[in-house]
Amino acid sequence: MARRRMVYEGKAKILYEGPEPGTFIQYFKDDATAFDATKRDVIEGKGVLNNRISEHIMGALNTIGVPTHFIRRLNMREQLIRQVEIIPLEIVVRNIAAGSLSKRLGIDEGEPLPRPIVEFFYKDDALHDPMVTEEHIIAFNWASHQDIDDILALALRVNDFLTGLFLGVGIKLVDFKIETGRIWEGDFQRIIVADEISPDSCRLWDAETGRKLDKDVFRRDLGNLADAYTEVAKRLGIMPQNGVKPRSGPKLVH
Template sequence: MSRGEQIYKGKAKIVYAGEDPDTLVLHFKDDTSAFDGEKVEQLASKGKVNNQFNAFIMEHLQAAGVPTHFLHLINDTDSLVRRLDMIPVECVVRNRAAGSLSRRLGVEEGLILEPPVFEFFLKNDALHDPMINTSHILSFGWASEDEIHAMRRWSLRVNMLLTALFAAADLILVDFKLEFGRYEGELFLGDEFSPDGCRLWDAKTLEKMDKDRFRRNLGGVVEAYVEVARRLGVPLS
């Protein structure tokens, strides 16, 4: 399958038009960035690992009834997806305190959050993805009230499914972000799910197995991603 015109170039992916007008091609790059693009490096094979990791997770969620934009893998670094009208909001679910939550509230990293914390952020790198609430979303017309409820419902459903999946692989799903979009009037999970957009810790040692290894200069970023994939049974080519 050939790529069409470039639609969007992000920090970790390039989006191309698909052969069908209702589809897009996601190309996963080896680029790795942190702190809103202030720190950028290329890590060999990261794009390939994330593409195949994302396919595995999306197919797992689809099998459990979660509507996603994922259609199929094209090759090692490209996937075919539905073209969604994306909602400019990130949905974040936190099972343990880490990252910006620990900084904002002054709570210890690793604190178990019961029930999980759910937050909305505006997807805007220039503004550093500020935290928002349902009033902002409604007032600025980013999503309807029904869509807000659906994003929350699906995010918590994904959390339940993936917490169990990772726990079976001796991993703790600390937190993650999701993005949603519209297709033919229905809400679908879009973007990607990979160690770039979540925090994963080894259940026994609490070793970080996600992009925090890059943020904190711990090294072994791709190696950690591959180890997570191996534990889950992701078929890396």
């Protein structure tokens, strides 16, 4: 596909103008960053793995009625997505104490939470993505009360699906981050899932050993990040194991 005009470049992805109005091409880079990009490296193949994993998850969410910006994968590093008006919030859903939650509240990492906890963070690299409340969101007009209700409903549905998807392949979903955006269908506005869902945006632990299979491998120098992401892809049936044809992955049970 011919290279198109670049619209935006982030730490892990680039957006190009799409082939049709209302679309973008999302390109997955091999760059890995942590600690507000003070730690960075290039991990060969990371972008390919995240593209395939995010395609698998976003496509499955579309299938079960959770709307996302994903349309289809174009090649090993690019996918066609819907153009959305991004809401400037990161939505984090936590099932098990880890990372900043453990530090803030003094809870031992690995302790199951009494219920899924949803947190909001304002997207601003210069401010280090500060945690905000619903009051901040309403006061600064980042989203309406109805938007927040829709975002919470989406986040918890994604959590239910991902928890089952990963547990079915022997992985605990500790927490994850999503972004959301607005689209319009006539005069009707909808909130949909945007950005990506991959080991870059999830904490994933092996259900038996607790081995980390996410970006904490890079953050904490725990081994080879590409190997960890490859393990996730193999378990999801996206990549063949030992020459065996890829499985279709866990099935949704109605």
